[in-house]
Amino acid sequence: MSSYSNHPAVTVLGLGPMGRSLAGAFLAAGVRTTIWNRTPGKDRELTALGAAGATSAEEAVSASELTVVCVVNQQAADAILRRAGVARALKGRTVVSLTADTPQRARDTARWAAEHGIGYLDGAIMTPAPSIGTPEAVFLHSGPRDLYERYRPVLELLGGTHTHLGEELGRAATFDLALLDVFWTAMAGYAHAVAIARAEGVTARELAPFAQGIAAILPPLFEEFAADADDGTYSGEINPVTSAASTMAHVVEVSESHGIDAGVMRSVEGLARRVIGLGHGGDGFIRAAEVLGRH
Numbered sequence: 001m002s003s004y005s006n007h008p009a010v011t012v013l014g015l016g017p018m019g020r021s022l023a024g025a026f027l028a029a030g031v032r033t034t035i036w037n038r039t040p041g042k043d044r045e046l047t048a049l050g051a052a053g054a055t056s057a058e059e060a061v062s063a064s065e066l067t068v069v070c071v072v073n074q075q076a077a078d079a080i081l082r083r084a085g086v087a088r089a090l091k092g093r094t095v096v097s098l099t100a101d102t103p104q105r106a107r108d109t110a111r112w113a114a115e116h117g118i119g120y121l122d123g124a125i126m127t128p129a130p131s132i133g134t135p136e137a138v139f140l141h142s143g144p145r146d147l148y149e150r151y152r153p154v155l156e157l158l159g160g161t162h163t164h165l166g167e168e169l170g171r172a173a174t175f176d177l178a179l180l181d182v183f184w185t186a187m188a189g190y191a192h193a194v195a196i197a198r199a200e201g202v203t204a205r206e207l208a209p210f211a212q213g214i215a216a217i218l219p220p221l222f223e224e225f226a227a228d229a230d231d232g233t234y235s236g237e238i239n240p241v242t243s244a245a246s247t248m249a250h251v252v253e254v255s256e257s258h259g260i261d262a263g264v265m266r267s268v269e270g271l272a273r274r275v276i277g278l279g280h281g282g283d284g285f286i287r288a289a290e291v292l293g294r295h
């Protein structure tokens, strides 16, 4: 590439599907981009597009003011960043971790970075790799606001929306985990629904439009239940837990009549019964959040 943008040079560590997409978006925006991956050979397409392929992580981080690390988990990120040569080379530079992991691991790495004179932001990507560089991408960030503001223009070259959730380093990971919780439990419910529908002779394609209808009920419920959860109101006027538990029992019954593991719904029903047992049967299901939080 002959001319580069005014943005700082960026290094991307990790060339899995997401790391490759991130590096590709920086390159497409004209950013001088250096890339490195633990296993060699994953950088060819990107070097053909103008990325500089580094032969070591130390060389890679030395090439740029800003390093974005996106690997499988924080343990893998730490295995790269905390090597003595890499840590030395990062001193005075900034790392943005877009690696998914727990809030505590984000805080631990941030503490380590501070001890080594490295600027550190933790982020989470809430959309799949093909969304990067498009308006659909969703990025969450946490860490020092001045550092975020300094690198926001270059991070925004990755497309989509970027939200700074606060200075507390664990916040991006907390949002990430909570949202993954919503996503995967919903997906488990959907997989289970497909299994019992099929057992009753209904195809997944037949069910899909109606499943979409059910999913569409959720967004306004999230809003309404958020107010209940934060204010402790738990109104069950429309659908009290007692009524919900009875429909859950039907799902378990049909599932088990076909020999299909009803574990997910059994635990949902168990939770509803616990709420009822504690005397909250007239409340809305979100009362479960409070019951779950009791130790």
Ligand SMILES: NC(=O)c1ccc[n+]([C@@H]2O[C@H](COP(=O)([O-])OP(=O)(O)OC[C@H]3O[C@@H](n4cnc5c(N)ncnc54)[C@H](OP(=O)(O)O)[C@@H]3O)[C@@H](O)[C@H]2O)c1
Pocket (backbone or CB within 6 Å): 013, 014, 015, 016, 017, 018, 019, 020, 037, 038, 039, 040, 042, 070, 071, 072, 073, 075, 076, 077, 079, 080, 098, 099, 100, 101, 125, 126, 127, 128, 129, 130
């Ligand atoms: N893919 C998506 O659509 C998506 C969406 C949202 C968030 N994310 C998040 O983005 C991150 C990266 O995901 P991904 O899809 O690119 O692929 P991934 O399979 O989660 O991670 C692959 C990357 O991790 C590296 N890695 C694994 N163990 C390592 C170790 N011990 N030391 C150094 N590097 C190691 C791999 O290097 P090698 O090639 O050497 O194995 C490769 O670069 C993850 O945290 C994921 O949760 C991904």
